[in-house]
Amino acid sequence: MTGQAPRKSFGSDNHAGTHPDVLRAVVEANTGDATAYGADPWTERAIGELKRVSGAKGEAYLVLNGSGANVMGLGLLLGRHEAVICAETAHINTDECGAAERILGTKLLTVPSADGKITPELIAGRLAGRGDEHFAQPGVVAVTQSTEVGTCYSLAELRAIKEFCAANQLRVYLDGARLANAAAFIGCSVAEIASCADVLSFGATKNGAMGVEAVIVMHAADGANAKYLRKQHMQLSSKMRFLGAQFNALLADDLWLRNAGHANAMAARLADGLATIPEVEVVYPVQADAVFARLDPRHVASLQRDWMFHVWDESTSTVRWMTAFDTEESDVDEFLAAIAAVTGALSV
Numbered sequence: 001m002t003g004q005a006p007r008k009s010f011g012s013d014n015h016a017g018t019h020p021d022v023l024r025a026v027v028e029a030n031t032g033d034a035t036a037y038g039a040d041p042w043t044e045r046a047i048g049e050l051k052r053v054s055g056a057k058g059e060a061y062l063v064l065n066g067s068g069a070n071v072m073g074l075g076l077l078l079g080r081h082e083a084v085i086c087a088e089t090a091h092i093n094t095d096e097c098g099a100a101e102r103i104l105g106t107k108l109l110t111v112p113s114a115d116g117k118i119t120p121e122l123i124a125g126r127l128a129g130r131g132d133e134h135f136a137q138p139g140v141v142a143v144t145q146s147t148e149v150g151t152c153y154s155l156a157e158l159r160a161i162k163e164f165c166a167a168n169q170l171r172v173y174l175d176g177a178r179l180a181n182a183a184a185f186i187g188c189s190v191a192e193i194a195s196c197a198d199v200l201s202f203g204a205t206k207n208g209a210m211g212v213e214a215v216i217v218m219h220a221a222d223g224a225n226a227k228y229l230r231k232q233h234m235q236l237s238s239k240m241r242f243l244g245a246q247f248n249a250l251l252a253d254d255l256w257l258r259n260a261g262h263a264n265a266m267a268a269r270l271a272d273g274l275a276t277i278p279e280v281e282v283v284y285p286v287q288a289d290a291v292f293a294r295l296d297p298r299h300v301a302s303l304q305r306d307w308m309f310h311v312w313d314e315s316t317s318t319v320r321w322m323t324a325f326d327t328e329e330s331d332v333d334e335f336l337a338a339i340a341a342v343t344g345a346l347s348v
């Protein structure tokens with residue numbers, strides 16, 4: 001211990017701690033006994049609020065993590081012989097240890113995507129084997145909002161996907177681990193995004209919660225088996241009141257939106273600062289809480305001596321810098337100064 005505050009991590013919004021209001025809500029929920037498995041007033045309130053903000057006609061379910069939300073949500077929409085069309089960069093494809101394939105027994109039909117987004121044209125290109133018993137039949141299209149590369153679908157883009165899917169007997173699953181960041185960027189409601197999906201996740205963990213996500217079922221008919229699948233997928237928390245309390249704190253006074261808006265603003269500040277550093281190239285539009293940048297691998301190595309962040313793609317020397325609800329302007333400015341010093345020092 002040096003006595004100095006540790007530098008802010010730019011590694012992930014998951015590196016951030018818990019928002020004090022969320023922590024307080026958890027402590028306040030820690031009074032006496034409460035019925036287990038969700039039959040408690042905290043969970044009831046959270047479910048009511050989640051249904052209200054999303055406009056869901058079906059139910060909302062609190063779950064423990066984002067991968068579990070994705071498996072459960074996809075499982076609600078998929079037939080046993082059906083496949084999922086998604087972007088190559090989709091978290092379900094790259095970072096969930098094949099959970100959807102292993103647990104649901106589905107096949108992921110990936111499409112290349114320049115910016116993390118999928119389009120009706122890309123989806124159409126994956127429908128060739130339809131009706132042929134030798135092919136896994138596309139049943140669900142999975143989109144991530146905001147995407148894994150920090151971009152956001154516009155509402156028009158999402159609506160076009162939804163319309164195409166409706167016309168082609170495809171269901172839409174939306175991975176909303178960072179839905180809040182997208183809503184803050186677009187300036188729209190959760191309901192507007194949710195209306196473009198059949199089932200979605202709504203993330204809280206990356207946005208100030210200690211650990212909770214929601215699976216939201218937009219149409220009641222899709223939710224008939226949801227409570228059973230949640231249990232089978234080991235996402236039913238016994239002391240659910242503490243999950244409910246976290247969502248209640250985030251949904252009160254739009255804390256979720258303020259947190260996400262702040263994280264986005266810090267990423268934008270970082271991107272603005274990088275514009276003055278010629279050795280660094282920002283590779284995707286900065287719309288949520290992530291900045292992807294290409295820089296000399298020697299500069300990456302120097303920076304990583306003092307700063308925590310991940311190399312996204314070693315072959316192109318692309319890194320991912322993420323902000324969070326608690327990133328401060330001074331953190332960004334200090335990081336920018338370090339980047340400027342490192343790139344300037346090594347390029348002379």
Ligand SMILES: Cc1ncc(COP(=O)(O)O)c(C=O)c1O
Nearest residue numbers: 065066067068091144148175177
């Ligand atoms: C887009 C996206 N979806 C889902 C997840 C999975 O969340 P968890 O790590 O809680 O399983 C993540 C986590 O980083 C993510 O970025």
